[in-house]
Amino acid sequence: MASVELKGLGKRYGATVAVDNVSLRIEHGQLVCLLGPSGCGKTTTLRLIAGFMEPSAGEIVVGGKSLSTVKRTVPPEGRNMSMIFQSYALWPHMTVAENVAYGLRIRKMDAATIAAKLKAILSTTRLEALAERYPGELSGGQQQRVSLARALVVEPETLLLDEPLSNLDTNLREEMRFEIRRLHDQYRYTTVYVTHDQAEAMTTADLIAVMNKGRIEQLGTPQDIYDRPRSAFVARFIGGSNILGGKAVDGERIAVGGATLRTTGRPLTVGETVAVSIRQHDIELLTAAPVGGDNVLHATVRRGVFLGAARDYTVMLDDKSELRATVSADLDVTVGQDVWLRLPAAKCRALMEGPEA
Numbered sequence: 601m602a603s604v605e606l607k608g609l610g611k612r613y614g615a616t617v618a619v620d621n622v623s624l625r626i627e628h629g630q631l632v633c634l635l636g637p638s639g640c641g642k643t644t645t646l647r648l649i650a651g652f653m654e655p656s657a658g659e660i661v662v663g664g665k666s667l668s669t670v671k672r673t674v675p676p677e678g679r680n681m682s683m684i685f686q687s688y689a690l691w692p693h694m695t696v697a698e699n700v701a702y703g704l705r706i707r708k709m710d711a712a713t714i715a716a717k718l719k720a721i722l723s724t725t726r727l728e729a730l731a732e733r734y735p736g737e738l739s740g741g742q743q744q745r746v747s748l749a750r751a752l753v754v755e756p757e758t759l760l761l762d763e764p765l766s767n768l769d770t771n772l773r774e775e776m777r778f779e780i781r782r783l784h785d786q787y788r789y790t791t792v793y794v795t796h797d798q799a800e801a802m803t804t805a806d807l808i809a810v811m812n813k814g815r816i817e818q819l820g821t822p823q824d825i826y827d828r829p830r831s832a833f834v835a836r837f838i839g840g841s842n843i844l845g846g847k848a849v850d851g852e853r854i855a856v857g858g859a860t861l862r863t864t865g866r867p868l869t870v871g872e873t874v875a876v877s878i879r880q881h882d883i884e885l886l887t888a889a890p891v892g893g894d895n896v897l898h899a900t901v902r903r904g905v906f907l908g909a910a911r912d913y914t915v916m917l918d919d920k921s922e923l924r925a926t927v928s929a930d931l932d933v934t935v936g937q938d939v940w941l942r943l944p945a946a947k948c949r950a951l952m953e954g955p956e957a
């Protein structure tokens with residue numbers, strides 16, 4: 601096993617910059633998720649690590665060895681890596697056991713070693729009972745477990761996963777997230793996991809690298825990224841925060857929607873334009889104007905959706921900007937009604953970047 605280091609990595613396709621100066625160090629045994637919307641450069645970064653393509657700039661170093669530079673790229677078969685794809689990519693004419701053992705056979709291991717390794721991996725991936733079935737006789741989740749077993753059995757230095765759960769239905773996807781994390785805890789292969797699904801990244805990752813426009817916008821533990829987003833992009837993408845823009849009136853308050861809001865996160869400079877994030881479920885919705893009280897904004901209800909366990913309201917502030925608030929299902933207000941929003945100061949996070957970011 602080995603650490604994986606990306607140093608100023610770049611990839612262009614003609615005029616498109618797919619990966620832009622990405623630097624990231626993944627320690628031995630860590631699982632890092634590259635998380636971001638479609639087109640942000642996740643897959644290209646993963647394919648560069650796998651050696652499927654050459655970088656246009658920078659370097660990839662694995663276990664202290666330089667594997668990719670602009671001048672020289674070690675091909676995939678020269679890297680001790682396993683990759684798992686969204687499409688499973690199993691051999692349809694081979695049984696589960698044959699699919700899983702294939703990588704050991706091409707490494708020319710002896711029959712007894714292959715049998716022992718096969719038995720062990722089929723057991724940990726809970727596939728023993730399915731060993732003689734063909735992929736066409738398996739569910740999507742079972743097929744993905746086979747591709748995990750096949751990737752793990754060769755004991756790779758690095759494991760690469762490209763949206764591995766995208767083809768599964770919701771329940772199975774949730775179950776497989778835990779399965780991937782369980783297998784990671786058991787084997788501790790250095791792992792790079794590409795996904796656009798926030799919950800998937802939060803469940804599986806030691807560290808999340810949030811990507812936007814070919815760059816890493818923020819790197820941190822799932823809790824760091826969730827609790828302390830640095831930019832409006834990360835705040836919106838992780839956990840659906842509202843972003844409010846306003847001007848700082850002192851070191852911690854901004855003027856917004858005809859009121860002032862006390863914020864947290866960083867000291868403000870008077871007069872600067874500040875973007876503040878607040879999560880939908882941290883907003884308290886009141887049907888009468890409170891007497892006094894800080895951090896209260898007047899708004900009108902634009903839309904309400906009943907979600908069973910909660911209600912989701914879109915409201916318009918006096919400056920015409922809109923916010924979404926997720927509140928108790930018992931709180932039933934009508935479209936057009938006046939409401940007051942209490943935004944707890946400890947939850948109004950002043951971001952590092954302005955609202956236009």
Ligand code: ADP
Nearest residue numbers: 613616617618637638639640641642643644645
């Ligand atoms: P993601 O995996 O985050 O969806 P990709 O790495 O696939 O993003 O793509 C990043 C950017 O590079 C996108 O703008 C995409 O259109 C572009 N791109 C990806 N592959 C190619 C290619 N083979 N030729 C040209 N542009 C590409």
